[in-house]
Amino acid sequence: MKKVFLMALIAFSFIAVSCDDDDDTPTTSDLTLNLSGLEALGSDFVYEGWIIVNGAPVSTGTFSSVSFPQTFTVDSDDLANATKFVLSIEPSVDPDAGPSATKILAGDFSGNSASVSSSAIVGDFSSSTGTYILATPTDMDAGNEESGVWFLDNSSGSAVAGFNNLPALTGWKYEGWVVMNGMPISTGTFSSANGADDNAATSIFKGDAGNGPGYPGEDFLQNAPAGLTFPTDLKGMTVVVSVEPYPDNSPSPFTLKPLAHMVPANAANHTAINMGSGPVVGLTGSVSR
Numbered sequence: 231m232k233k234v235f236l237m238a239l240i241a242f243s244f245i246a247v248s249c250d251d252d253d254d255t256p257t258t259s260d261l262t263l264n265l266s267g268l269e270a271l272g273s274d275f276v277y278e279g280w281i282i283v284n285g286a287p288v289s290t291g292t293f294s295s296v297s298f299p300q301t302f303t304v305d306s307d308d309l310a311n312a313t314k315f316v317l318s319i320e321p322s323v324d325p326d327a328g329p330s331a332t333k334i335l336a337g338d339f340s341g342n343s344a345s346v347s348s349s350a351i352v353g354d355f356s357s358s359t360g361t362y363i364l365a366t367p368t369d370m371d372a373g374n375e376e377s378g379v380w381f382l383d384n385s386s387g388s389a390v391a392g393f394n395n396l397p398a399l400t401g402w403k404y405e406g407w408v409v410m411n412g413m414p415i416s417t418g419t420f421s422s423a424n425g426a427d428d429n430a431a432t433s434i435f436k437g438d439a440g441n442g443p444g445y446p447g448e449d450f451l452q453n454a455p456a457g458l459t460f461p462t463d464l465k466g467m468t469v470v471v472s473v474e475p476y477p478d479n480s481p482s483p484f485t486l487k488p489l490a491h492m493v494p495a496n497a498a499n500h501t502a503i504n505m506g507s508g509p510v511v512g513l514t515g516s517v518s519r
Contacts, residue, residue, distance in 0.1 A: 256306060257305065257306055258303045258304060258305060258306055259303075259304060259305075259306040259309045259310075259519065260301050260302070260303060260304070260519070261279070261281070261290050261301065261302045261303075261304045261309060261517065261518070261519050262299050262300070262301045262302075262517070262518045262519075263279065263298060263299060263300050263301075263302070263317075263515065263516075263517055264298050264299040264515055264516045264517075264518075265296075265298050265317070265335065265346070265513070265514075265515030265516075266298070266513065266514060266515055267485055267510060267513040267514070267515075268296040268334075268485065268513065269296060269484070269485045270294065270295075270296055271294065271319065271479045271480070272479055272480055273322060274321065274322055274479060275319050275320065275321060275322060275475070275479040276292040276293065276294050276319075276320055276321075276322050277292065277293050277294070277317055277318070277319060277320070277334075278290075278291070278292045278293075278317070278318050278319075278320045278329065279291060279292075279293075279302065279315065279316070279317055279517075280315070280316045280317070280318065280329050281304065281308060281309065281312035281314070281315055281316075282312060282313050282314040282315075282316065283308045283311050283312050283313075284311065287316065287328060287329050288304075288305075288308050288312075289327075290302045290304050290315075291303075291304075292320065298515075304519075309519050310519075312339055312519070313338060313339055314336065314337065314338050314339065314344070315335075315336065315337055315339065315344045315346055315517045316329065316333050316335070316336045316351065317333065317334050317335040317336070317346065318330050318332055318333045318334065319332040319333075319334060319475050319479065320332075330401060331400055331401030331476075332401035332402060332475045332476065333351045333352070333401060334348055334351065334352060334475075334513065335347060335348055335350075335351060335513060335514075335515060336350045336351035337350055337517065339517075339519070342518055342519050343516060343517065343518045343519070344516065344517040344518075345514070345515075345516055346514065346515050346516065346517055347512060347513065347514045347515075348486065348512045348513040348514075349512045352397075352399070352402060352473060352486065353396075353397030353398075353399060353402075353473070354397060354512075355396075355397070355473075355486075355488035355489075355511050355512065356511060356512075357395045358393065358394070358395045358396050358397075358488050358489060359393070359394045359395060359489075359504070359505065360381060360392055360393050360394075360471060360489040360491075360504070360505035361381070361382070361383040361385075361392040361393075361502050361503065361504050361505065362379050362380060362381045362382070362392055362447070362469060362491075362502075362503055362505065363379075363380050363382060363383075363384060363392075363499075363500055363501060363502055363503065364376045364377075364378065364379060364464060364465075364493070364497055364498075364499045364500070364501075364503075365378050365380055365499060365500050366378035366437065366449040366451060366461070367380070367439075367440070367442045367443060367449070368436040368437035368438070368439055368440055368441065368442045368449045368451065369437030369438065369439050369449065369451055370437075370439050371437075374451070374461040375499035375500065376462075376463045376464055376465055376497075376499055377449065377450050377451060377460065377461035377462050377463065377464065378442075378447065378448060378449035378450060378451070378464075379406070379408060379417060379447055379448060379464055379469055379493075380392070380442065380443060380445055380446070380447030380448075381393060381406060381423070381445055381446045381447050381471075382443060382445040382447070383502050384500065384501075384502055385502040389443060389445065391423040391424045391445060392423065392445060392446075392502075393423035393471075393489075394423075396423055398421075399421065399473065399476075401475070401476060402473050402474060402475060402476055403419040403420065403421055403428075403473075403474050403476045403478075404419065404420050404421065404446070404471055404472070404473060404474070405417075405418065405419045405420070405471070405472050405473075405474045405483070406418060406420070406427070406446055406447065406448070406469070406470070406471055407469070407470040407471070407472060407483055408448075408450070408464060408467050408468070408469055408470075409467055409468040409470065410458055410462065410467055411457065411458065413455065413457065413458065414470070414482060414483050415435075415450070415455065415458070416448075416481075417446065417447055417448035418430065418433065418446060418447075418448060419474060419476075419478075420446040423445070423446070424444075424445070425444055425445070425446075426441065426442070426443075426444050426445065426446065427446040427447070427448075430442065433448060433449075434452070434453040435448055435449060435450050435451060435452065435453055435454075435460065436448065436449045436451060436452075437449055437451045437452070450462055450464075464493050465493050465494065465495050465496075465497050466492065466493060466495055467492070467493055468490060468491070468492045468493070469490065469491050469492075469493060469505065470483065470487050470489070470490045470508060471487065471488060471489040471490070471505070471508065472484050472486060472487045472488075472508075473486035473487075473488065485510055485513070486510055486511075486512075486513065487508035487509050487510045487511075488507070488508045488510075488511045488512075489505045489506070489507065489508045490505065490506065490507070490508035490509060491503065491504070491505040491506050
């Protein structure tokens with residue numbers, strides 16, 4: 231009888247161990263990011279990955295390094311059921327548990343991988359075009375017109391917006407720049423090609439005879455940064471339009487620069503000049519699970 235009881239006890243123990251072994255399946259899995267073109271955000275902001283599970287965002291973790299690949303540990307069920315990956319820019323100290331409006335990469339999972347791009351979430355700039363003129367409408371001096379840049383097109387005889395096919399942005403703003411002696415100087419941020427930029431009334435560089443036309447642009451007439459002299463001559467300098475996080479993480483241009491152009495040495499004042507594609511029209515990468 232004791233022998234039978236002992237054998238039954240051993241059999242029960244084996245079954246119990248087998249059941250425990252069945253419950254030892256991993257509850258987390260790896261998510262690997264391999265992204266290109268991102269730049270460091272500084273101490274105030276971080277990147278944060280998100281997977282979309284049943285329509286809701288689930289954080290995959292934050293990071294500051296822009297060296298890839300990087301791997302993150304994620305709940306296995308969430309990762310298996312994820313339909314999309316999104317990368318956002320978040321404050322380093324973030325009171326909001328959800329993603330910000332500033333999303334930079336996104337892509338749908340197909341099997342165990344997702345191709346992500348900025349065009350899927352920031353905007354597609356592949357067909358964007360820009361036109362500008364040299365002029366200084368914020369002063370009364372006609373002798374320094376080559377010291378201002380305005381993003382408008384006057385080739386028809388009257389001024390119209392200088393940008394075409396610029397996508398509407400959410401969580402981002404456009405910003406114009408002129409690179410002077412290697413130093414990028416902002417012309418101001420803007421959301422619409424058909425309106426003045428955000429600093430139209432407060433620019434420290436413009437003249438004292440008004441705010442200029444109702445389009446993005448800047449006159450570089452006074453209060454030049456150290457190492458520069460205003461008024462200046464913008465011919466031979468590079469005009470750039472970047473896409474900036476909003477709120478912005480840095481006073482320097484962000485990595486997305488869809489439009490750029492070196493002002494021709496023989497550029498005529500008050501004459502429409504067409505821009506070309508910028509050095510970084512979009513960002514891409516891959517995500518695997």
